[in-house]
Amino acid sequence: MKYLAYIMAMFVFTTTWAQETPKEVKQETQVKTVKYDDGEATTEKKVKVVTRETADVKLDKKDKEKVNQQRVKSTKKVEKMLMVDDDNDAEFDLLTKTTHFVNDNGQYKFTPTNRGFDIAFDNDNNQFVEIGSAWTTQSGGNYIISGEVQNGIGYFNKNGDFVIEYYDETSNQIKTKIYTKGSL
Incomplete structure (x- = not known):
């Protein structure tokens, strides 16, 4: 009985995991170093911009039984995060995050x-x-x-x-x- 419960749990877990919608993800990171002189010393700060596009992968329903299926355009979510490293730790601090969407x-x-x-x-x-x-x-x-x-x-x-x-x-x-x- 114990093994039957394990098998059922494994079946439910793998079935649920297999139903996840596939996503296309594109991420671009740019880091720039900015130096400025405040009159007493030259200070260096790093600015990091991360742009991440995500979209669901959707296939044409007419190609359901085919091996090579055509993709259907879907709405893209574009997130842009602006971060700065202006202190002594190794981490970047988030300044702003904007999100917009692109569709037809x-x-x-x-x-x-x-x-x-x-x-x-x-x-x-x-x-x-x-x-x-x-x-x-x-x-x-x-x-x-x-x-x-x-x-x-x-x-x-x-x-x-x-x-x-x-x-x-x-x-x-x-x-x-x-x-x-x-x-x-």
Whole structure:
């Protein structure tokens, strides 16, 4: 009976482990040394920028039975961490961390604030333009959205996508805008 329990536990563990979604990860690290003279001495500091892109590996459902399957584009999560080593220890200290997402609809970024987060889109010039803010409500899980284009209610759906429902005056209808997860 004891061996049967071990076999069942091993079966459940390996089955659960095999179900993990494969991810593509690309990481780039740049370290620069900055020297400056403050009038008394020359000081050296190191600045480290780590850029990490992650995306789910998705395959075309039409190629399910084939050996060589085509990949389907998925949303990329891009995290950029800026660190500095300006003290006597060997560790870098984190200054800032930004996250943005890239999908077929362009790039967007959620920046945390003390009341929720700001939403920004890339204006095709690699500069993010803020389009709205999301404030956390007391009911939990819902956000009040205020912006130039969309004013409404936002929430995260079961897939982890951020959904905004807003009233469109030109069409006189309730519309939905979905910011695809990409590992929010």
